[in-house]
Amino acid sequence: MSIKNQDNLNKLLSTFMDSDSADKAAEDFRQADLIFEKHKSAEPDSKLLANIKADINRELNHSKTSIIKTATLRFAAAAAVFLIAASVFFMMNQNDTQPPKNQAVAQITDSASTVSIWDSEDVTANDAQYETFEREIEQIESEIVAIKYETDSTINGESELTEIESELIEIQSDFWKG
Amino acid sequence: MNRPDELLGIIKGCKNGDNDSFSRLVDLYSKRLYGYFYRLSGNRTLSDDLLSELFVKLVKKIGSYKGGSFDGWIFRIASNIFTDHLRAKQKQKKLIENKVLILESASVGLKYSDKHSLDKLQSQLDKLDEKTKELIVLRFYSGLSFKEIAQIKKEPIGTTLSKVHRGIAKLRELMVE
Numbered sequence: 001m002s003i004k005n006q007d008n009l010n011k012l013l014s015t016f017m018d019s020d021s022a023d024k025a026a027e028d029f030r031q032a033d034l035i036f037e038k039h040k041s042a043e044p045d046s047k048l049l050a051n052i053k054a055d056i057n058r059e060l061n062h063s064k065t066s067i068i069k070t071a072t073l074r075f076a077a078a079a080a081v082f083l084i085a086a087s088v089f090f091m092m093n094q095n096d097t098q099p100p101k102n103q104a105v106a107q108i109t110d111s112a113s114t115v116s117i118w119d120s121e122d123v124t125a126n127d128a129q130y131e132t133f134e135r136e137i138e139q140i141e142s143e144i145v146a147i148k149y150e151t152d153s154t155i156n157g158e159s160e161l162t163e164i165e166s167e168l169i170e171i172q173s174d175f176w177k178g
Numbered sequence: 179m180n181r182p183d184e185l186l187g188i189i190k191g192c193k194n195g196d197n198d199s200f201s202r203l204v205d206l207y208s209k210r211l212y213g214y215f216y217r218l219s220g221n222r223t224l225s226d227d228l229l230s231e232l233f234v235k236l237v238k239k240i241g242s243y244k245g246g247s248f249d250g251w252i253f254r255i256a257s258n259i260f261t262d263h264l265r266a267k268q269k270q271k272k273l274i275e276n277k278v279l280i281l282e283s284a285s286v287g288l289k290y291s292d293k294h295s296l297d298k299l300q301s302q303l304d305k306l307d308e309k310t311k312e313l314i315v316l317r318f319y320s321g322l323s324f325k326e327i328a329q330i331k332k333e334p335i336g337t338t339l340s341k342v343h344r345g346i347a348k349l350r351e352l353m354v355e
Binding site: 009025032033035036041042047048051052055056057176 | 195197200201204205208209212213216217222225226229230233234235236237238267284297299300314318319335336339340343347348349353
């Protein structure tokens with residue numbers, strides 16, 4: 001094996017040394033090269049080279065398989081996100097067909113206004129009417145709470161959707177980080 | 179055949195994941211890289227392992243070669259692999275030294291060279307310090323210029339030149355003893 005270094009050794013040495021020292025150093029380098037030429041190193045045997053080539057082949061196949069797996073899983077993840085988004089979109093459109101919340105409130109207030117109360121001087125009758133009045137107020141309260149809850153749950157529904165999407169993105173990015 | 183053009187074709191094939199191109203790269207570089215590992219370690223089994231490790235790493239790293247001296251690039255990887263090996267060896271040695279009981283078998287296992295099959299050059303190289311030995315071996319087996327070796331070692335070219343010269347002057351003395 002003969003390897004030629006790409007230096008102009010004499011020129012390089014003369015930039016760092018005086019002329020005599022550079023000549024002596026150049027001779028040292030030449031002699032060292034001769035020593036290495038004379039004492040050959042051990043060489044890789046054919047079995048080792050065959051094993052290395054087999055390892056490379058295995059590594060290349062593994063890389064190709066990984067690329068296919070990666071592409072498949074990316075597609076599956078994207079499809080899952082799309083399906084969830086489509087489902088949520090569909091559900092939200094269905095909710096839009098229900099009557100608006102202010103209409104429901106109007107219905108409640110209408111029903112409440114139909115109840116006539118406190119139009120008698122009779123104390124016993126007034127007590128009974130008072131109880132009826134209290135029940136009516138409680139009913140209106142509970143219906144308003146129910147409407148409010150329904151509105152809140154819609155807002156929560158949106159935030160839950162956002163959370164699901166965030167989790168999916170997180171899972172996806174964690175997956176690719178390996 | 180024009181060697182630089184041939185090499186460029188092989189590298190391009192390797193980057194495209196072509197198995198035959200990698201085989202040709204192995205044929206082209208295995209002797210010099212093996213010589214480098216063997217002269218540093220004096221151990222055939224270790225040289226086998228390091229050469230295998232290098233080429234398998236190359237499959238993943240070839241994409242990061244962006245031009246310039248390919249010899250410089252591949253021998254830089256070889257140098258890093260050997261440095262990693264030395265660090266692991268030092269760590270292993272320290273672990274054993276920290277134990278009160280040093281098993282005879284363990285200390286034998288840490289010895290580097292195939293003592294029975296060492297030639298004179300290997301014996302004398304082993305008398306040099308690791309860094310000087312690596313510079314001398316790298317220069318001979320890589321065929322790199324001093325400028326490229328200095329770049330690999332991240333030091334001024336004058337420092338590299340001076341270290342190698344001192345090393346080979348010492349080696350010449352040892353070889354005539």
